[in-house]
Amino acid sequence: MSQSSRISTRLTSRHWLFVVGFITLLSTNANATLLNSDFSAGFSGWFGDYTYYDISEDNNIDILGTTTFPTELYQLNGGGSVTLMTALYPTGDDEAWFVSLFQSFDVDTLLAPGNQLLLSLAVVGAGDILGAQLVSDDLSKTLNLNGGGTFDITDWAGISATITFYVEDFDTFLGDSLTISNLAITQVTRDVPEPSMFALLALAGILALRRKLN
Numbered sequence: 001m002s003q004s005s006r007i008s009t010r011l012t013s014r015h016w017l018f019v020v021g022f023i024t025l026l027s028t029n030a031n032a033t034l035l036n037s038d039f040s041a042g043f044s045g046w047f048g049d050y051t052y053y054d055i056s057e058d059n060n061i062d063i064l065g066t067t068t069f070p071t072e073l074y075q076l077n078g079g080g081s082v083t084l085m086t087a088l089y090p091t092g093d094d095e096a097w098f099v100s101l102f103q104s105f106d107v108d109t110l111l112a113p114g115n116q117l118l119l120s121l122a123v124v125g126a127g128d129i130l131g132a133q134l135v136s137d138d139l140s141k142t143l144n145l146n147g148g149g150t151f152d153i154t155d156w157a158g159i160s161a162t163i164t165f166y167v168e169d170f171d172t173f174l175g176d177s178l179t180i181s182n183l184a185i186t187q188v189t190r191d192v193p194e195p196s197m198f199a200l201l202a203l204a205g206i207l208a209l210r211r212k213l214n
Contacts, residue, residue, distance in 0.1 A: 030104045031104070032105070033106065033107075033108055033185070034107075034185055037184055038080035039076055039080060039082050042076060043069050043082075046067075046102070046103050047065050047066065047067060047103065048066045048069055048099070048102075049062070049063065049066070049098070049100045049102070050062075050063050050073055050089075050100065051097060052089055052096040052097065054094050055093045055095075070089055072085070072087045072088070072096070073085055073086075073096055073099045074099070079181070080181050080182055081181035081182075082101070082180055082181075083177055083179040083180075084099045084166070084167045084177065084178045084179075084180075085099065085175070085176065086127065086167060086176040087174055095172065097168065097172075097174065098166070100164060100166035102162055102164040102165070103163055104162045105162075106158065106159070106160050106161075107156045107157055107160075107161055108158075108187055109157050110154070110187070111189070112189065115187055115189055115190055116190070117186070117187055118152060118187075118188060119150070120149070120151070120182065120183070120184050120186065121145065121149075121181070121182055122148040122181045123146060123165075124148075124179045124181075125167060125178035126177055127167050127168070127169065127178065128171055128176055130146065130167050130168075131146060131178075132144075132145035132146050132148075132163075132166075133145055133146075133163075133164055134156070136161045137161060143156075153185070165178060166178070
């Protein structure tokens with residue numbers, strides 16, 4: 001297969017097809033909440049997809065929903081950080097040009113009315129096509145997480161969703177990478193304001209008036 005032919009097969013929507021294909025499988029066994037978000041337990045709770053061009057067979061090979069993470073493509077950095085990479089794999093001339101990491105889970109429910117759910121992460125990458133997103137299992141909601149930051153996901157409370165990270169090479173020059181770190185979902189409790197001095201004085205006045213009338 002020529003270089004131009006290989007490039008033409010590299011569809012940027014490929015990661016979306018992978019996620020949709022596994023939503024049915026994973027949603028039946030979704031985690032109750034996002035697990036191992038700091039990767040302190042390795043890749044426990046996570047799944048991976050990757051595609052490599054097998055030069056001897058002149059064909060793309062899709063590895064879907066794996067729990068085995070080759071170090072050429074997935075690197076644990078410590079400190080709550082992981083890097084996805086396009087690279088030569090599984091042999092010295094095969095090209096792993098699409099790599100993704102994802103997890104299906106139920107977004108936390110609100111513990112009290114007025115609470116807020118915040119999803120935070122850092123995303124740093126260098127490559128042709130990079131992505132990070134949160135997608136509801138019914139595909140009705142999509143949140144772009146590219147660039148990282150803090151996102152208000154309060155309206156996602158209780159929804160089954162899949163969080164996905166991916167990197168894709170488009171020009172046959174491998175070495176594209178995407179690093180995810182400091183991933184967390186935090187529930188912020190609404191502060192109940194203490195009664196103001198004016199309110200206390202007003203309440204005291206009402207009580208005094210009631211005693212006088214009685």
